[in-house]
Amino acid sequence: xxxxxxxxxxxxxxxxxxxxxxxxxxxIPGLLAALAFxxxxxxxxxxxRGLRAASxxxxxxxxFASVTASEPxxxxxxxxxxxAVALGAFGVAALVPLVSLGRRPIAAASxxxxxxxxxxxxxVPVRADDIAIGGxxxxxxxHRVGAPESAVLLIRVEDxxxxxxxxxxxxxxxxNVAYSKICTHAGCPVAIYLHVYYTLYCPCHQSxxxxxxxxxxxxxxATRPLPQLGLAVxxxxxxxxxxxxxxxxxxxxxxxxx
Amino acid sequence: xxxxxxxxxxxxRLGSQSILRAALNKIYPDHWSFxxxxxxxxxxxxxxxxxxxxxxxxxPSPGGAYASVVALGRTQPIGYLMRQVHHWSAVVFVAAIxxxxxxxxxxxxxxxxxxxNWVVGVLLLALASATGFTGYSLPNDALSGTxxxxxxxxxxxxxxxxxxxxxxxxxxSYPGPLLLSHLYxxxxxxxxxxIGVLIGLHLGMLFLQKHTQFEGDGSKVVGRRFYPDYAxxxxxxxxxxxxxxxxxxxxxxxxxxxxYGAYRDWIVPNPATPDWYAGWLDGALRIGPAxxxxxxxxxIPAVFWPGVVLMLVTFALVxxxxxxxxxxxxxxxxxxxxxxxxxxxxxxxxxAAFVTAGVVLTCAASDxxxxxxxxxxxxxxxxxxxxxxxxxxxxxxxxxxxxARELRQRRDASGPRAERVIVITRNERGGxxxxxxxxx
Numbered sequence: 237x238x239x240x241x242x243x244x245x246x247x248x249x250x251x252x253x254x255x256x257x258x259x260x261x262x263x264i265p266g267l268l269a270a271l272a273f274x275x276x277x278x279x280x281x282x283x284x285r286g287l288r289a290a291s292x293x294x295x296x297x298x299x300f301a302s303v304t305a306s307e308p309x310x311x312x313x314x315x316x317x318x319x320a321v322a323l324g325a326f327g328v329a330a331l332v333p334l335v336s337l338g339r340r341p342i343a344a345a346s347x348x349x350x351x352x353x354x355x356x357x358x359x360v361p362v363r364a365d366d367i368a369i370g371g372x373x374x375x376x377x378x379h380r381v382g383a384p385e386s387a388v389l390l391i392r393v394e395d396x397x398x399x400x401x402x403x404x405x406x407x408x409x410x411x412n413v414a415y416s417k418i419c420t421h422a423g424c425p426v427a428i429y430l431h432v433y434y435t436l437y438c439p440c441h442q443s444x445x446x447x448x449x450x451x452x453x454x455x456x457x458a459t460r461p462l463p464q465l466g467l468a469v470x471x472x473x474x475x476x477x478x479x480x481x482x483x484x485x486x487x488x489x490x491x492x493x494x
Numbered sequence: 495x496x497x498x499x500x501x502x503x504x505x506x507r508l509g510s511q512s513i514l515r516a517a518l519n520k521i522y523p524d525h526w527s528f529x530x531x532x533x534x535x536x537x538x539x540x541x542x543x544x545x546x547x548x549x550x551x552x553x554p555s556p557g558g559a560y561a562s563v564v565a566l567g568r569t570q571p572i573g574y575l576m577r578q579v580h581h582w583s584a585v586v587f588v589a590a591i592x593x594x595x596x597x598x599x600x601x602x603x604x605x606x607x608x609x610x611n612w613v614v615g616v617l618l619l620a621l622a623s624a625t626g627f628t629g630y631s632l633p634n635d636a637l638s639g640t641x642x643x644x645x646x647x648x649x650x651x652x653x654x655x656x657x658x659x660x661x662x663x664x665x666x667s668y669p670g671p672l673l674l675s676h677l678y679x680x681x682x683x684x685x686x687x688x689i690g691v692l693i694g695l696h697l698g699m700l701f702l703q704k705h706t707q708f709e710g711d712g713s714k715v716v717g718r719r720f721y722p723d724y725a726x727x728x729x730x731x732x733x734x735x736x737x738x739x740x741x742x743x744x745x746x747x748x749x750x751x752x753x754y755g756a757y758r759d760w761i762v763p764n765p766a767t768p769d770w771y772a773g774w775l776d777g778a779l780r781i782g783p784a785x786x787x788x789x790x791x792x793x794i795p796a797v798f799w800p801g802v803v804l805m806l807v808t809f810a811l812v813x814x815x816x817x818x819x820x821x822x823x824x825x826x827x828x829x830x831x832x833x834x835x836x837x838x839x840x841x842x843x844x845x846a847a848f849v850t851a852g853v854v855l856t857c858a859a860s861d862x863x864x865x866x867x868x869x870x871x872x873x874x875x876x877x878x879x880x881x882x883x884x885x886x887x888x889x890x891x892x893x894x895x896x897x898a899r900e901l902r903q904r905r906d907a908s909g910p911r912a913e914r915v916i917v918i919t920r921n922e923r924g925g926x927x928x929x930x931x932x933x934x
Contacts, residue, residue, distance in 0.1 A: 262578070265571075269736075270741045275733075276732075287726070292717055299828060357760075418759065422643070422644040422779060423644060424644065427764065428764065439763075439764040440640060442862055455873055459786040486647070487650065487651070487797065488795040489656050489657050490793065491657035
């Protein structure tokens with residue numbers, strides 16, 4: 237009677253193979269395979285339970301030490317220590333080639349240069365009044381869309397809302413302000429802008445940055461402001477960068493130049 | 495007939511029959527909780543089987559990885575099922591290891607002579623998590639790619655070797671051209687081989703040292719033979735594991751990378767939470783303090799403390815646990831008989847505190863969604879988790895220890911329980927008389 241389960245398992249496995257060959261919805265062969273394995277499990281469990289009648293068996297245990305304390309394994313002494321030093325030296329020497337594996341890091345530079353136009357991921361240049369107030373866009377330097385560490389959030393706030401130190405007063409033409417989109421905490425895109433609070437918000441670890449005050453961190457685990465990209469307007473009315481970011485992009489590391 | 499011939503063939507050349515007979519006749523104690531590790535083992539079997547299959551369709555190039563995974567869903571129904579089974583097995587694998595580890599911990603099975611096997615088990619947990627994380631990153635979708643970037647940021651924060659190790663894995667500065675191909679080699683070769691070797695050690699030590707048991711004084715193993723008893727039960731465990739994984743894979747979609755889009759460093763899905771076993775570290779990154787300072791001019795970024803120090807300290811504590819336990823308890827004797835959790839309230843307390851700390855951090859990894867659902871301010875939730883991590887864990891540990899001690903005292907007070915037997919006899923009037931009787 238119990239052995240019928242084995243036939244059920246075989247039948248389920250065959251139908252599973254057939255449905256897979258016919259490119260059925262993957263849930264069907266999946267469930268059939270589950271049925272086959274469940275049948276085997278039930279058969280084995282029921283059979284094992286049937287064996288339960290006899291009493292438990294025993295087997296002696298023993299301790300593991302094969303050498304007693306009065307019988308030392310090694311009499312090497314000084315000689316053994318010399319060997320240990322020699323082998324250790326070889327071990328250390330073998331680690332040295334590891335150093336050649338990693339390249340000396342060069343601080344990854346962004347693709348922003350003086351005069352580069354801000355373009356959308358589709359490559360369309362952005363004018364100073366293209367973005368509505370409260371609006372936000374991801375932009376890249378022209379001809380370098382998708383370049384690493386170069387994603388920028390371009391935000392438009394009401395003119396005069398930005399509280400900037402004197403040397404940055406003219407970095408935000410017509411309320412357009414630009415910050416690196418790469419979080420200084422762990423490198424996620426700081427993808428959410430809440431215009432009500434003028435804050436940028438990272439969906440990974442919830443660091444918040446104050447857009448009006450140089451994107452300084454105001455909540456969450458980030459410790460450094462998002463680097464700012466100084467903006468200007470060229471003769472044709474398009475937004476351009478004044479240069480590279482004012483600080484290194486992305487999370488800090490041991491080798492980050494101070 | 496065929497079995498006998500094959501067995502004879504090997505026996506005549508290797509003398510294998512006597513070894514096989516000893517193995518098949520070996521006695522194993524039985525308890526439902528002894529099967530938890532087997533579920534993990536069979537998850538690994540499924541992972542290798544489906545993983546080998548997936549290597550034939552996956553393309554580890556930066557441009558082709560995402561497309562090759564998404565293509566599974568569109569053009570190969572079975573390939574899609576394989577990936578679903580693979581991913582489900584990975585998350586269940588880590589869960590099964592943890593639950594198995596909980597059984598070992600709360601019954602004190604890690605004591606001498608089994609400390610080494612505890613260490614091997616902890617290494618297996620670490621490797622299983624690492625394999626999970628590297629595999630999760632291979633599709634190069636927007637969610638896992640962001641997780642990978644976080645992982646690399648954490649690695650970069652390590653003093654001296656941080657940037658070096660990041661460049662090593664990337665094949666240059668992030669995002670390097672070799673990143674996926676390096677992860678792929680690590681995921682399909684280094685880590686699984688290491689896991690396979692450690693599983694071999696784990697089972698080999700179990701075989702040599704013999705399994706612990708609840709009954710007796712430990713002078714002898716009490717149980718059933720491997721064949722047929724235990725072989726049937728482990729076959730049942732195997733079938734059950736596969737059935738559960740297949741039902742999950744066929745009915746509950748996991749990690750739908752098709753919906754996330756390919757990874758680009760300026761795009762992230764929201765909410766962004768990792769697979770569950772990485773949640774405790776993500777939670778720690780979320781509630782970690784916003785502190786960064788410099789040592790000899792080099793920054794120690796905020797992610798270093800929750801991402802590296804917390805992880806290393808946790809694993810170091812867990813690895814050292816058998817010796818910590820031993821330092822408090824003393825004694826050099828061998829332990830083959832398990833301790834029921836209620837017999838050692840302090841151990842229950844330590845375990846409960848540890849589990850609570852893990853749960854708090856894991857919950858913190860979705861604090862943004864909780865804030866949204868509860869209409870609560872996120873900063874308040876973060877503060878709550880920051881307080882719950884040390885104090886909640888401590889309180890939970892104390893409560894659990896007190897509760898376990900209470901249980902033990904009640905049991906001791908009532909003395910050894912006699913089995914109650916009621917004798918029912920039919921009387922002349924056709925009714926029943928009940929009479930309590932003490933069993934022998």
